[in-house]
Amino acid sequence: MTTNDDQILITAIEKGDTKAYAQLVDRYKDLVYTLAIRMLKHKEEAEEVAQDTFIKVFKSLGKFKGDSKFSTWIYKVTYNTCLDRIKKNKKHFNDVAIDEYTFNKLDTIDNALDNIIKEEKSTLIKQCINKLPEDSSALLTLFYFEELSLDEISKIINLEANTVKVKLFRARKKLAVILEQYLQPQNSLNYGTR
Known part of the structure; x- marks a missing residue:
């Protein structure tokens, strides 16, 4: 939808x-819930945060200046509402170790993913994203699934676009570590077919 709509x-x-207001909620409910579930990894909490987000949006509509797309603004409200919930619950997710990870492995993972059917790939990636810390899973969701630009993401999370780019790269490396565990059998099958 356009900003004019x-x-x-x-x-x-x-x-x-x-x-x-019902139309606005209907238009954005899926993207709000998707980001919330990626960050919180818990259905009921994501539903509550989605509701909280739309309450905040309703109360703050006068603050929307139109400097960015409305979807960017609603993502920002959702992102911050999720962060508030995480702080409130004091949830801590384990980071994936990436110390000994090389760029070559990233290429290997990308090549292996190309061999998986698109729907399976999407499902697998979503499952793996859910195992990441909330900030990494949010970035990957916004960039790859919602296809937002680095500038749009930087407005949502209040960081410079270059910082977002670095964080996105690190999130991809963490995702690659998790994906590698799933794709080990796939890699050995590929070598056997040549």
């Missing part, structure tokens, strides 16, 4: 049109 809805909501 969003702005029309926002104006209607500010005038008290509840149907316009």
Whole structure:
């Protein structure tokens, strides 16, 4: 949807049109929930955060200036709401060790992934992303699944685009470590078929 469509809805909501608010929620509920589930890794908490996000969005619509796309702004509200929930619950997720990881292994993982059917690849990657810390899984979700630019992501998480790029690279390396565990049998099968 275009920013103009969003702005029309926002104006209607500010005038008290509840149907316009329902349309806005319907338009963005999937992306809000997807980011929340990736960060929180718990269905009920993600649902609660999604609801909290839309309450915050409703109360803060007047603060949306239109400097960025509305979707970027709602992602930012979702991201921050998730961070608040994580801090509140004091959840800590284990990081994946990447100390001895090489760039060649990243290429090997990418090549192995190319041999998996697209739907299986997507499912596998989503399962592996869920095993990452919340910040890494959020970045990968925003960049690869929601296809946001580095600039859009930097606005969402309040970091410079170059910093986002570095964090995204590190998140990819962590993901590659997890994917390697799943793809070991796949690699040996490929060598046997030549």
